[in-house]
Amino acid sequence: MRRLLTTIATALLAVPAAMAAPPVVLVQAGHLSPGEPGYLAQTGASGNPFGDESEFARRVRDDIIRRLKAAGVDARALAARVDPLGVGGATFLSVHHDSPGGAAMVGHAVAGGNENYYHGQGFGTGRAMPYPDSARHRTPATTVSPLVQRTSAATAHRVASALGAIFTPANGAGGRFRGVVPTNSNRRMNHFYGYYRTTAQSRVLIEVGAAPDDNAFLRRTALIGRALTGAIVADLRARRLL
Numbered sequence: 661m662r663r664l665l666t667t668i669a670t671a672l673l674a675v676p677a678a679m680a681a682p683p684v685v686l687v688q689a690g691h692l693s694p695g696e697p698g699y700l701a702q703t704g705a706s707g708n709p710f711g712d713e714s715e716f717a718r719r720v721r722d723d724i725i726r727r728l729k730a731a732g733v734d735a736r737a738l739a740a741r742v743d744p745l746g747v748g749g750a751t752f753l754s755v756h757h758d759s760p761g762g763a764a765m766v767g768h769a770v771a772g773g774n775e776n777y778y779h780g781q782g783f784g785t786g787r788a789m790p791y792p793d794s795a796r797h798r799t800p801a802t803t804v805s806p807l808v809q810r811t812s813a814a815t816a817h818r819v820a821s822a823l824g825a826i827f828t829p830a831n832g833a834g835g836r837f838r839g840v841v842p843t844n845s846n847r848r849m850n851h852f853y854g855y856y857r858t859t860a861q862s863r864v865l866i867e868v869g870a871a872p873d874d875n876a877f878l879r880r881t882a883l884i885g886r887a888l889t890g891a892i893v894a895d896l897r898a899r900r901l902l
């Protein structure tokens with residue numbers, strides 16, 4: 661009996677990653693309706709080649725989803741409202757572009773603290789504690805552990821390398837590339853609400869560029885989608901999830 665159990669256990673351990681359930685990757689189109697309660701006023705930037713930030717994000721999201729599925733990933737599309745609340749997965753990527761004067765950059769979840777609170781549905785400066793007039797947020801919020809921070813940082817660096825490689829004048833980029841923003845230098849990037857609506861092991865937000873300085877680059881959604889998908893797939897493989 662013991663030998664039989666040992667044989668079964670050995671066989672199970674030998675199942676290659678490809679035969680296990682495919683990893684789940686959540687790709688969020690920033691600001692795309694329906695919105696997240698507490699942030700409904702944050703409808704995003706404008707002035708990219710497709711109009712609103714949400715439309716740019718939707719195009720890039722859908723391109724990434726299609727490529728991830730072709731690579732054997734269980735890729736799922738999210739709007740600004742993260743449904744279901746607390747959804748799990750290997751990776752959560754939120755796609756955005758910055759406003760005038762901004763930059764291409766990547767942020768990730770950091771341990772400790774919580775999501776940003778604003779006035780009403782998203783006005784004013786974000787801070788860790790609710791304002792008296794902050795709109796109600798959905799609960800329970802998920803947490804960011806030190807392990808999630810480490811995993812997220814590694815994903816962010818891979819995503820930033822891929823973005824940096826294509827964020828060139830030849831590809832239409834005209835603005836700045838800042839890579840991975842330093843931890844806790846930017847509440848908007850390090851305490852994004854989406855990190856607290858999922859239990860994904862890795863949680864990252866990307867500003868692909870800034871409109872209108874990078875508009876010729878932002879127009880190239882297939883180039884962007886291919887590069888970002890490559891980074892996510894490489895990250896999943898490094899984590900032995902694909």
Ligand SMILES: [Zn+2]
Nearest residue numbers: 690704756757
């Ligand atoms: Zn945004």
